[in-house]
Amino acid sequence: MNYSIALKTIIKKEVYRFLRIWPQTLLPPAITTALYFLIFGKLIGNRIGTISGASYMDYIVPGIILMSVISHSYSNVVSSFYSTKFQRNIEELLVAPVPNWVILTGYISGGIFRGLLVGIVVALISMLFADIVVLHPGLTIAVAILTATLFSLAGFINAILAESFDDISIIPNFVLTPLSYLGGVFYSVDMLTGIWQTLIMGNPIMYMINAFRYGMIGVTDVDIQLAFMMIAGFIVLLAGFSLVMLHRGTGIKN
Amino acid sequence: MTALSISNLKKTYKNGFVALKGIDLEVQAGDFFALLGPNGAGKSTAIGIISSLVTASSGSVSIFGHDLVKEREQAKSCIGLVPQEVNFNQFDTVQGIVLNQAGYYGMPRKLALQRTELCLKQMDLWDKRNSISRRLSGGMKRRVMIARAMVHAPKLLILDEPTAGVDIEIRRSMWKLMKEVNQQGTTIILTTHYLEEAESLCRNIAIIDQGKIVENTDMASLLARLNVDHFVLDLAEPLAVVPVLEGCHVERTSDKVLDVSVPKAVGLNQLFSQLSVKNIKVLSLKNKSNRLEQLFMDLIDSKSSQNNPTPQITPSPPAPQGHKGEGKGEGY
Numbered sequence: 304m305n306y307s308i309a310l311k312t313i314i315k316k317e318v319y320r321f322l323r324i325w326p327q328t329l330l331p332p333a334i335t336t337a338l339y340f341l342i343f344g345k346l347i348g349n350r351i352g353t354i355s356g357a358s359y360m361d362y363i364v365p366g367i368i369l370m371s372v373i374s375h376s377y378s379n380v381v382s383s384f385y386s387t388k389f390q391r392n393i394e395e396l397l398v399a400p401v402p403n404w405v406i407l408t409g410y411i412s413g414g415i416f417r418g419l420l421v422g423i424v425v426a427l428i429s430m431l432f433a434d435i436v437v438l439h440p441g442l443t444i445a446v447a448i449l450t451a452t453l454f455s456l457a458g459f460i461n462a463i464l465a466e467s468f469d470d471i472s473i474i475p476n477f478v479l480t481p482l483s484y485l486g487g488v489f490y491s492v493d494m495l496t497g498i499w500q501t502l503i504m505g506n507p508i509m510y511m512i513n514a515f516r517y518g519m520i521g522v523t524d525v526d527i528q529l530a531f532m533m534i535a536g537f538i539v540l541l542a543g544f545s546l547v548m549l550h551r552g553t554g555i556k557n
Numbered sequence: 558m559t560a561l562s563i564s565n566l567k568k569t570y571k572n573g574f575v576a577l578k579g580i581d582l583e584v585q586a587g588d589f590f591a592l593l594g595p596n597g598a599g600k601s602t603a604i605g606i607i608s609s610l611v612t613a614s615s616g617s618v619s620i621f622g623h624d625l626v627k628e629r630e631q632a633k634s635c636i637g638l639v640p641q642e643v644n645f646n647q648f649d650t651v652q653g654i655v656l657n658q659a660g661y662y663g664m665p666r667k668l669a670l671q672r673t674e675l676c677l678k679q680m681d682l683w684d685k686r687n688s689i690s691r692r693l694s695g696g697m698k699r700r701v702m703i704a705r706a707m708v709h710a711p712k713l714l715i716l717d718e719p720t721a722g723v724d725i726e727i728r729r730s731m732w733k734l735m736k737e738v739n740q741q742g743t744t745i746i747l748t749t750h751y752l753e754e755a756e757s758l759c760r761n762i763a764i765i766d767q768g769k770i771v772e773n774t775d776m777a778s779l780l781a782r783l784n785v786d787h788f789v790l791d792l793a794e795p796l797a798v799v800p801v802l803e804g805c806h807v808e809r810t811s812d813k814v815l816d817v818s819v820p821k822a823v824g825l826n827q828l829f830s831q832l833s834v835k836n837i838k839v840l841s842l843k844n845k846s847n848r849l850e851q852l853f854m855d856l857i858d859s860k861s862s863q864n865n866p867t868p869q870i871t872p873s874p875p876a877p878q879g880h881k882g883e884g885k886g887e888g889y
Contacts, residue, residue, distance in 0.1 A: 305663040312660025323648075391644040395705075398608050398638050399661035400630035557570065557611045 309401045310409055317413025321379055328379070328417060329424060332371045336425045339367050340432040343489060354491050355522045364429045365516035366488030369450060371425045373483060373508065374475065376418030376451040380458035381471045384410050388462065393555050403549035407459065407542070414455025415448065422447055435519060442527075443518030449534045450511045454479075456541035463545070463554040482508045492524040507533055558586040558621065560713050560744040561607065566616035568602050568768075576602040578768035579616065584761070586621070586712070589739045590746045591759035591776070595857055599768045600748045601641065604717050608638045621712055634662065637711030639702045641718045647691035651682055654690060655705050662709040669708070676704040679734065696727040703731070707738070714738065716747045720754060732758060752850040756780070766857050784822075787845035790815045793838035802831045816845060 321328040340360070348359035355362075387393045396406055429435065437443055457474075465471045486508035492500055503509055504525075514530035517523035548554070561584040568577040576599045584590045594600045605611030607618055609625070618625040623632035645654045652673060659669035677683045680700040685693065690701060699719060706714060716735070720728045728751075735758060739745050749755055755762065755776075762779060764772040772779065795812035804823040808816040819828050832839060 305665075308663045308665065309661050312657055316657055387646075390646060391642070392646045394610055394638075394640065394644050395658055396661060397610055398633065398636065399658065400633040400663070401661050402630070552612055557605065 306402065306405050309399070310405050310412075313396075313401075313406065313409025314412045314416075317379075317383060317410060318416050320383060321413070321417045328375070329421060332375060332421045333424050333428055336367050336371060337428050337431075339363070340429060344432050354494075357520050357522050358433075360433045361435055361520055362491075362516070362522065363489055364426075364433050364435055365519040366486075366512045368422050368425045368429065369447065369512050369515045370483045370486075370488050372418040372422040372447055372451050373454045373511075374479060375421040376414040377454040377458040377461075377479060378475060379417040380410050380414035380455045381462045381465070381475070382458075383413060384459055384462035385465050385468070385471050388465075388555060389468075397555065403546055407545050407549060410459055411452060411455040414458060415451040418451035418455065419447060422451075437519050438521045439518045443515060446511065446515045446518055446530075446534070449531075449538065450515070453511075453534055453538050453541065456538065456545055459545050460541060460548070463548050465554070482506055483512075485509075486512050487524060488512060507537065510534070559619075560584045560586040560588065560621055561746065562617075562619045563603070563607075564617045566603065566606060566618065567614045568599075568606065568611065569614050576768055577606075577614075577616075580765065580768070580770050582763055582770060582773065584713075584744060584746060586744050587739075587742060588744055588761055589735075589759045590744070591755035591762040592746055592748045592765065593752070593755060593762065593853060594748075594765035598765045600765055601717065603765065604638075604715055604746075604748065608636055608715060609633060634709070635712045637706035637709065637714045639699075639706045639714070639716045639719050641721065643698050643702065645690060645698075645701065645705065647689075649690055650687050651677065651690055651693070651701055651704075652686040654701060655708050658705045659708045664709060672708050672710070673704075676707050679707075680704045681730075696723040699723055700727075700731070703734075711743065713744045713746070716745060716749075718749055719747070720749065720751060728754075752853055764853065764856055772856055784820060786819050786821070788817050788819060789843050789845050790817060790832075791840045791842075793840050796837070800832075800835050800837060802828065805831075 340363075344360035344363055348363070351359040353359070353362075384393075461471060461474050485503065486506050487503065492503055492509070495503060510525050510530035510533050513523040513525045514527050514534075517527055561582065563580060563582040565579045565581060566577050567575075567579050569575045580599070580603065582603075592600055592603070602611055606613045607620070607625070609629075618632075620632040620635045623635065625632045649657070655673045655676060656669055659672055660666075664672065674683065677686055680703055682697065682700055682704060685697065690698065693701065699722075703716075703719060719735075720731055723731070732754065735745060735747075739758075747755060747759060759776055761775050762772070763770050789810075792813045792815065796809065796815075797812070799807055799809045800815075801807070802817065804820060805828060806818040810816055817828065819825065829839070
């Protein structure tokens with residue numbers, strides 16, 4: 304059995320899905336981030352000065368790009384897979400001889416593609432406001448891909464466990480967005496005091512944003528190796544959990 | 558060769574509902590097989606297990622000799638499923654739906670395009686290939702599901718109420734198509750509530766009720782068991798009283814219509830002889846109910862009264878995996 308054809312079919316279907324509805328999937332992050340750059344970077348940022356030697360605009364660009372990657376890779380998979388469950392066309396895959404790892408890889412790939420595409424769109428917009436030269440391109444791309452993978456997996460798990468459309472909006476609204484904003488997109492850990500500095504070190508998104516920022520402008524608050532280990536560890540954990548749930552048929556089979 | 562072999566298959570849902578109480582079934586290759594039963598009897602659960610949509614509690618299923626658990630992919634490759642309800646992505650085009658399914662079965666693109674064209678033409682849907690599927694009529698959606706199920710040329714085609722809700726013209730054309738597909742060598746398992754459909758298409762039959770197979774035989778033998786035929790007679794002139802016809806049971810539904818139950822031992826010749834003697838002119842005659850329907854009701858009624866002398870409230874099978882709230886279509 305040639306699984307590569309099944310995998311390609313799922314990936315093509317997923318990519319075509321979000322490209323077909325680009326006004327819902329690609330346009331909003333372009334507008335939102337342009338406003339971030341304009342308001343936080345240009346208007347307020349000029350009064351803040353520099354952080355670790357970088358201008359405030361340069362400092363927030365990596366965080367905003369990665370925040371977009373995180374939210375869109377997550378929302379792509381959670382929305383697409385839940386819709387597949389809701390419309391019951393998941394049955395097309397369950398009836399066919401498609402192994403669980405192919406289903407998982409196909410949907411996750413869709414999330415990664417959308418996350419990275421949105422990241423590129425946001426990066427292009429940032430070029431209108433900042434003049435950034437990427438210091439470590441390989442590391443930057445690696446962090447972006449791994450982060451998109453991690454949050455695509457998280458979205459997949461959310462979709463599997465969700466029983467209503469409310470369930471797929473709770474995590475993005477009440478967990479992802481706060482953790483992203485508190486993950487050092489707009490400020491450095493050094494700017495916090497006392498207990499807050501300790502608390503923020505428990506936010507995994509902070510490690511990802513700092514690793515990405517290091518790749519782009521060479522500035523970080525955390526150890527890069529630790530950040531990579533953390534992302535890789537979460538990926539292995541969530542991928543394993545997803546496969547177990549698919550094997551059990553959780554949320555998709557009676 | 559055996560197309561489908563089911564052994565001691567049991568299914569108990571999480572809410573405690575026992576949908577299958579250990580069924581055994583064999584369907585031979587090339588057969589056109591009817592799986593009938595009242596609502597909630599266990600048909601859909603059995604089909605769900607065969608097509609990997611429902612997990613069995615115990616028992617085994619093998620398809621063309623491939624065990625569904627041990628040789629999952631080989632077994633699945635043999636099956637095509639037309640489900641009861643529309644379950645394709647309603648935002649996809651007709652061609653996209655069928656092509657994607659071919660891809661899931663590992664079919665190379667060139668072959669997939671050829672097979673998709675063939676199946677859509679067979680279903681008279683080729684002109685609609687670029688239409689968004691949600692804009693199709695109910696009958697067309699059903700035909701899309703049949704085309705999708707046939708795109709990988711399955712050896713075993715499972716049709717779960719394929720003609721439910723379609724008009725008689727489309728139903729007849731679908732019967733013709735199903736016969737052709739079967740004649741080309743595809744084994745077909747059909748569930749339907751239209752017993753006329755099962756009677757005219759299927760050679761063998763199993764009836765399932767309350768999670769058990771209550772009958773498993775060939776159609777001809779089953780129909781031969783029917784020893785009473787029920788007819789409706791339209792009369793030329795009104796009758797004031799119910800006529801007495803020897804050996805038959807007669808009821809008057811209106812002054813010009815009689816319901817007559819005629820035992821096979823009596824036969825129609827004798828019935829009409831008696832009517833002639835009484836100078837009762839008959840304008841037309843029709844079967845009161847389909848023959849299989851009559852047998853089906855007899856079987857279900859007799860088994861139900863044996864199993865359930867007093868009515869009981871039992872838990873229902875769970876709905877398909879629950880999804881609450883308003884649909885938002887394709888997501889975002």
